[in-house]
Amino acid sequence: xxxxxxxxxxxxxxxxxxxxxxxxxxxxxxxxxxxxxxxxxxxxxxxxxxxxxxxxxxxxxxxxxxxxxxxxxxxxxxxxxxxxxxxxxxxxxxxxxxxxxxxxxxxx
Amino acid sequence: xxxxxxxxxxxxxxxxxxxxxxxxxxxxxxxxxxxxxxxxxxxxxxxxxxxxxxxxxxxxxxxxxxxxxxxxxxxxxxxxxxxxxxxxxxxxxxxxxxxxxxxxxxxxxxxxxxx
Numbered sequence: 357x358x359x360x361x362x363x364x365x366x367x368x369x370x371x372x373x374x375x376x377x378x379x380x381x382x383x384x385x386x387x388x389x390x391x392x393x394x395x396x397x398x399x400x401x402x403x404x405x406x407x408x409x410x411x412x413x414x415x416x417x418x419x420x421x422x423x424x425x426x427x428x429x430x431x432x433x434x435x436x437x438x439x440x441x442x443x444x445x446x447x448x449x450x451x452x453x454x455x456x457x458x459x460x461x462x463x464x
Numbered sequence: 465x466x467x468x469x470x471x472x473x474x475x476x477x478x479x480x481x482x483x484x485x486x487x488x489x490x491x492x493x494x495x496x497x498x499x500x501x502x503x504x505x506x507x508x509x510x511x512x513x514x515x516x517x518x519x520x521x522x523x524x525x526x527x528x529x530x531x532x533x534x535x536x537x538x539x540x541x542x543x544x545x546x547x548x549x550x551x552x553x554x555x556x557x558x559x560x561x562x563x564x565x566x567x568x569x570x571x572x573x574x575x576x577x578x579x
Binding site: 390398401405443450451452455457 | 495497499504505506507508509512514520522552554560567568570571572573
């Protein structure tokens with residue numbers, strides 16, 4: 357089975373902290389990668405796509421290292437509203453392969 | 465613009481019953497898919513479709529059927545429900561996924577319990 361592996365956590369951090377999640381993938385042919393966010397008992401929603409050159413969206417930075425086959429997500433200045441499960445996703449052809457998710461809990 | 469609509473939101477079935485989970489999207493997306501999400505397992509692909517009249521199996525297709533007679537609708541049928549099919553089911557759609565980084569749009573999910 358093609359795998360996308362994530363540390364399940366939970367990551368418990370205080371407000372304002374910087375937290376990083378890593379994800380590894382087993383299939384070097386994977387073409388595209390994404391981070392999705394899933395709140396408890398809700399549907400997953402796209403957080404950001406991941407590009408080899410790295411990309412930033414406000415407090416969120418995503419990075420792809422194809423040589424090492426890992427993807428990272430950095431969240432700066434964590435907010436209470438960032439508490440959620442973050443899903444690492446790889447695309448292989450027409451199929452999306454989801455990691456099991458990393459749970460983040462931000463506390464005041 | 466409703467996006468992806470799933471019905472029902474909740475369902476309880478007895479073992480052996482059949483039912484259809486409905487999924488409709490109004491974004492003219494070519495690609496539609498069904499996932500199940502179980503605790504500790506992440507989302508697993510059941511079936512997918514790249515256009516009307518075309519369907520294919522995902523990672524866990526056994527016990528499920530799909531059809532795609534229109535672009536908008538992609539129903540998932542449970543032929544004979546089993547307790548192992550107790551799960552949360554998500555339908556998703558996107559423009560063709562091989563055309564750049566197309567995000568998946570998910571429905572709200574159907575929470576299905578098989579007794």
